[in-house]
Amino acid sequence: MPKSTEWAVEAHGLVKVFGDNRAVDGVDLSVRTGTVYGVLGPNGAGKTTTIRMLATLLKPDGGDATIFGHDIRREPQIVRQLIGVTGQYASVDETLSATENLVLFSRLNGLSRADSRRKSAELLEEFGLTEAAKRPLKNFSGGMRRRLDLAASLISQPPLIFLDEPTTGLDPRTRSQMWDTIRRLVATGSTVLLTTQYLDEADQLADRIAVIDRGIVVAEGTATELKNSVGSASLLLKLADAANLQRARLAILDVLGVESVLTPEAGRITAPMSDPDTVTDLLLRLREEGIAVAELSVQQPTLDEVFLALTGHSATEEEAADAAKAAAAGGPERELEDAR
Amino acid sequence: MSSLTITPGASRTLKNHVSIGQTVQNSFSMAWRGLLKIRRTPEQLIDVTLQPIIFTLMFSYIFGGAIAGSVADYLPTLIPGILVQTVITTSVVTGVQLREDMDKGVFDRFKSLPIARIAPLAGALLADTVRYAIATTLTFVMGFVLGYRPEGGLGNVVVAALLVIVSSWAISWIFAFFGVIARSASSVQGISFLVLFPLTFLSNAFVSPDTMPPFLQWFVNINPVSHLVTAVRDLANNGMWTSDAWLSLLGAAVIVAIFAPLTVRAYMKKA
Secondary structure, eight states: HHHHHHHHEEEEEEEEEETEEEEEEEEEEEEETTTTEEEEEOSSSSSSHHHHHHTTSSSSSEEEEETTTEEETTOHHHHHEEEEEEOSSSSSSSBBHHHHHHHOOOOOOOTOHHHHHHHHHHHHHTOOOGGGGSBGGGGOOOHHHHHHHHHHHHOOOOSEEEEETTTTTOOOOHHHHHHHHHHHHTTTOOOOEEESOOOOHHHHHHEEEEETTEEEEEEEEOOOHHHHHHEEEEEEEEESGGGHHHHHHHHHHHHSOOOEEOOOSSSEEEEEEEEEEHHHHHHHHHTTTTTOEEEEEEEEOOOOHHHHHHHHSHHHHHHHHHHHHHHHHSHHHHHHHHOO | OSSOOOOOOGOOOOOOOOOHHHHHHHHHHHHHHHHHHHOOOGGHHHHHHHHHHEEEEEEEEEEEIIISSSSSHHHHHHHHHHHHHHHHHHHHHHHHHHHHTTTTTTTHHOOOSSOOOTTHHHHHHHHHHHHHHHHHHHHHHHHHHHTTTOOOHHHHHHHHHHHHHHHHHHHHHHHHHHHHHSHHHHHHHHHHHHHHHHHHHHSSSSGGGGGGGHHHHHHHHHHHHHHHHHHIIIIIIIIOOOOOHHHHHHHHHHHHHHHHHHHHHHHHHOO
């Protein structure tokens, strides 16, 4: 079937309802084999619930989905042979050591005792965990835990890997290590479906991005397409001498051709920046005019701005509303699932 | 990353069912995990270590004189009774721990793996037979220290111990079921003890039912716990495998036949 080789994931109108909360309200996704697909959205948007349905952890209330052409409802056991899942909360056993975890999952994947040990050692080596292999996970850092979690997902070398917020809560260095690992994964032919709250993460990794909000996909496209729909980055300037503010704004108007804005704290100028290259000209001009710059930075559109642009309300608002909803229903999303 | 490229999803051979062989293998892998957990957290063995010692001591000296005239005369009645009660009480912990375990992230991975759905449950229950073995051994040792000399001999005591362990494993499926359907670990404990107390005390474990009112005698005589206690007494004290032993095994099989599928279904519904 050519259909099942072209598309790793095809979902149509997926719905999941917890009580009166429509967590996922008709999500369509098509992920091409061999690509990285990012699902971007704030907490409570329905990202995790969508992944859990695709990974056969949760039964959808409506819609249908196939993984490499296999229906998630009718052939769950086949789907499970094709996927690896790395959860938002590390899905490894806290009481066991790293080696024991990997040996256990290898055994469950049908490897022999000897093969399990060999495979575990191999994966620990690859993920830089060999030194910590025998220690109980209780003493593992967040980054080590995520790496072990990802290693556990790779035992069966699944052609499709779900990563639910793989870098949330990680420090920048560990985050970029995680990104490298994900890139190497894709190089071996895996398809990756990842969720994230960070626009830059989706930007760095994903070939295509779906922005999800309140259980529906509000935008879909490449990172560039998405960012263009949101607006450009902005340039932030702080001058050494506030007396030069007006002259600096004139220079910006002249060189960049845009109207700049004075921030309330004064002393700072913000200007939309469509072409980073022209900033060089601006800096040369400021030097010529003897205007000293104290601080210079570039601000990318934030997820909040993406949301504002796409949905007309901000991501943090959404989060607060969701927290209130969860509190009223007696707990966070996991609790709601249990209550069914 | 491995130099190997990944086999594309479309060109793999896949099946949508799990064979019995794989089910057994998966369950033993999960049991291995359970044993590792016990080894890592030996403090969870405190109940199975202390309970047999304390209860055997308490009941012998409190009831011994009043019921049988002396502690030594009471021991052949008490030890099999308290053994069954202790080990069944221990099996409640299985349900509580299963509930706690299921709330952990690792169960998400178990659910996403192409393994038999029953394996995470069966494995946990299987590993817990270690706890029953410890409680059984300590109860007999405690009895021996107090002066209990089973007439049936060591061989029959071992058979009796195995009978209790197998039966408790079967009964633990009831508490596993509560564990799967309950919302929290503490509610599992609540429901389980509500079932456990009538079952163990309304039996012939501690006293002969002769002096009980007729309706109670009726219940005590059909209570499977009574049959198990009688079977253990016959084995340990007289060295005889009686019909009560067969009835106990039959009861155990019935419990597993009812509660294992119920538990797995409830577990999968949550999945």
